[in-house]
């Protein structure tokens with residue numbers, strides 16, 4: 001029996017479009033975990049989750065390392081992953097405006113992501129003239145000015161470093177999240193980024209501790225955003241925040257802690273939307289991380305809360321696409337200390 005055309009198209013859209021499943025491990029070492037050509041905040045983005053040796057950290061809230069290899073995946077296999085994605089996306093290469101390179105860890109950690117593969121992949125993007133930006137996911141401790149400059153020069157692209165800042169209170173970072181990233185290390189990385197003229201996109205968790213009330217979660221997330229804003233402003237690093245409602249990632253220590261608590265409640269999406277709106281009004285570009293990347297069950301995400309409706313989710317999705325966090329009109333959070341001006345400077349990139 002032939003499949004009706006609309007069913008056929010619907011199936012393709014679900015398999016290869018935005019609803020494409022993520023969270024699975026790559027089937028072979030020459031395949032990435034995931035890739036998607038997507039519209040990201042108004043730009044054509046090719047996002048690739050490379051399949052490399054797993055992240056050497058085991059943050060208590062994060063399930064990402066579980067799906068990655070314990071073994072070293074050599075340069076030729078990582079390059080084969082890139083070529084596979086390029087072949088799959090070849091008819092659309094001409095419209096790409098940015099490329100996001102991640103590996104469920106740190107692409108600048110040379111003990112997991114082969115350095116030469118990163119050099120070659122980033123340099124090859126020179127051949128994509130419409131691509132303006134490379135987004136590279138990493139912990140900041142792996143950054144050096146020399147390496148950042150090398151990649152920026154060889155690719156001729158603006159670099160945007162994507163990192164999980166998560167939260168600002170030291171006790172929460174260490175005891176609850178197990179981040180093992182002192183704030184001084186983070187700031188040292190930010191210094192390197194400033195010297196190499198990189199941009200920063202930072203994840204901030206809403207309700208990083210399962211024991212928090214909704215009000216405490218709001219205060220902590222706002223403090224984290226303000227901290228990032230202040231330190232990026234001091235260094236002239238353009239900042240974008242991805243505000244992530246915390247979800248319970250299966251199999252993590254954090255999940256066990258949440259289960260032990262009597263009456264754990266995930267964050268409310270309405271709070272996350274309201275905080276993002278507030279910070280946007282202050283000039284800080286914030287978008288919402290609305291997916292749990294296939295690592296959680298629906299009843300352990302914001303969808304389980306009493307405020308959740310389809311309409312609210314739609315509001316969040318519309319917010320992400322409304323142009324407030326625009327790649328070409330980047331709100332550079334710089335306050336001119338000498339003039340005492342408090343208004344953020346709007347810079348066209």
Ligand code: SF4
Nearest residue numbers: 055057059062104105
């Ligand atoms: S949060 Fe980042 S550094 Fe920590 S385990 Fe997950 S991928 Fe590794």
